[in-house]
Amino acid sequence: MSETLGVPVPESVESVCAVTHDSRDVVPGGAFVAIPGFLADGVDFVPQAMERGAVLVVAEREVPGAPTVVVPDARVALARLAVEVTGRPSEKLTVYGITGTNGKTTSSYVLHAILSAAHGTEHTGLMTTAEIVVGKDREVAVRTTGEAPVVQGNLARMVDAGVSHVVLETSSHGIHLHRVLGTRYAAALFTNLTRDHIDLHGTMEDYYLTKRRLFEWTDGPKLANIDDGYGRRIADEIPGTLTFGLAEGADYRIVAERVEGGGTAFELHTPDGVLELRTPLLGDYNVHNVAGASAIALEMGMDRDTLVRAVEQMGQVPGRFERVPAAMEHGLEVVVDYAHTDIGLEAVLDVARDVAATRNAGSRVICVYGAAGDRDKAKRPLMGQVASRLADVAIITTDDAYSEDPQAIADEVATGADLSRTTIVLDRRKAIEQALGQAHAGDVVVVAGKGHERVQHLPTGDVDFHDATVVTEILGTRVSA
Structure with a gap:
């Protein structure tokens, strides 16, 4: 254990059976890592950890009365211990890392579908923003990339379940906060980089360098989106990185994209020939997601027909x-999407406009959206601009406000909006009700910001809220078209 942590461990501690940073999760014989958090210091919870049976405390300073090892970085120590106590699970798996601002989750699902077809559902795993999949078992995820004990614990669970191939959506938080440290990646995919998480990284350059670290860790195939400026940088800076996209020089080039049969078809020109791909997903950005996932699979030896x-x-x-x-029974197209930045919202509304154009001449796009609290404020008016430019009707509502005043957030979003076509309805359910109430047969309604999430974080506390479920409930009271 001293070798794992890089510092001497008290002689009274021979081994630990588990590790956690949450004193409530300590088990007898386990280690408690006291992380200096954003809102609280883990050292304050050492007494509770000891009461629950912790035999070792890892902290960045001495803790009187506890068997303590002092380390320079508690998060690094947490990750290293998590890898060791779970038996280095990533070394027994083929782990595919996917990073970027937009498209991580969709690309992860595409790649998981490909791997499942090739190796069997029972032998594939998935960890994303939306859910954790272990073979045929699925559960809702708490965050994009869980803390180190969660990541390594899930990987170990996959090993025990007979999983061999895992797609791990790897966020900048996961890299920056050492949540994936010690994970062995067999392949890496970069989707794009746009303004987000500046509250954590401070600058776009730091955000980029954090994402790039995944490629520095990966010895196997590496694919980057050549149509994104940061993707081109990765390809230039990291030896062996291949590219995908529309650009002429792409190693995996997208050609002849078209809407077909309610989905999208395109040619993927590969180093070994041309593949004709069809997907039920819509939108240019999803073509990139499919192309990237397909490229990394092919580089890993995937059968082309499969x-x-x-x-x-x-x-x-x-x-x-x-x-x-x-x-559908009401003649509407209602779409729920996770888009929570101006770039993400623009991409979704562009596709919504394309869908509306295929329905009838009078079809409108109605958008319900908001911005998160305690996050980058600069994107708020930009989201207002995008919604006013691409939606016929826009309703600003509450996303995850966290500790901020929802009205103040909405007002900041509204500074960029065309107020003649925009209303503010802070109650998210009422905003969705208003959007659906205004919608006529043929219209496309986009509910953006929360996507798969099932909890809304408000100043008054968390509440259960799932956009797709709420839409379905409201439509259930509406007379069919």
């Missing part, structure tokens, strides 16, 4: 341009 079938037969991605089935 890949083509898997892409064509894959299901919806939770909260990513997710169509609500209940809307």
Whole structure:
């Protein structure tokens, strides 16, 4: 254990059976890592950890009365211990890391579908923003990349379940906060980089360098989106990185994209020939997601025919341009999407406009959206601009306000909006009700910001809220078209 932590461990501690940073999760014989958090210091919870049976405390300073090892970085120590106590699970798996600002989750689901078709559902795993999949078992995820004990614990669970191939959506938080430290990645994919998480990184350059670290860790195939400026940088800076996209020089080039049969078809020109791919997903950005996932699979030796079938037969991605089935009987298209930045919102509304154009001449796009609290404020008016430019009707509502005043957030979003076509309805359910109430047969309604999430974080506390469920409930009271 001293070798794992890089510092001497008290002689009274021979080993630990588990590790956690949450004193409530300590088990007898386990280690408690006291992390200096954003709102609280883990050292304050050492007494509770000891009461629950902790035999070792890891902290960045001495803790009187506790068997303590002092380390320079508690998060690094947490990650290293998590890897060791779970038996280094990533070394027994083929782990595919996917990072970027937008498209991580969808690309992860596409790749998971491909791997499931090739190796069997029972032998594939998935960890994303939306859910954790261990073979045929699925559960809702808490965050994009869980803390180190969660990541390594889930990987160990996959090993025990007979899983061999895992897709791990890897966020900048996961990299920056050492949540994935010690994970062995067999392949890496970069989707794009746009303004987000500046509250954590401070600058776009730091955000980029954090994302790039995934490629520095990966010895196997590495794919980057050549149509994104930061993707081109990764390809230039990290030896062996291949590219995908529309650009002429792409190693995996997207050609002849077209809407077809309620989905999208395109040619993927690869180093070994041309693949004709069809996907039920809509939108240019989803073509990139499919192309990137397909490219990394092919580089890992995937059978081409299996890949083509898997892409064509894959299901919806939770909260990513997710169509609500209940809307169809009312003649509507209602879409729930996780878009929570101006770039993400623009991409979704562009596709919504394309969908509206295929319905009838009078079809409108109605958008319900908001911005998160305690996050980058600069994007708020930009989101207002995007919604006013691309939606016929826009309703600003509450996203995850956290500790901020929802009205203040909405007012900041509204500074960039066309107020002649924008209203503010702070209650999210009432905002969705208003949008659906205004919608006529043929219209496309986009509910953006929360996607797959099932909890809304408000100053008054957390409440259960799932956009697709709320839409379905409201439509259930509406007379069919």
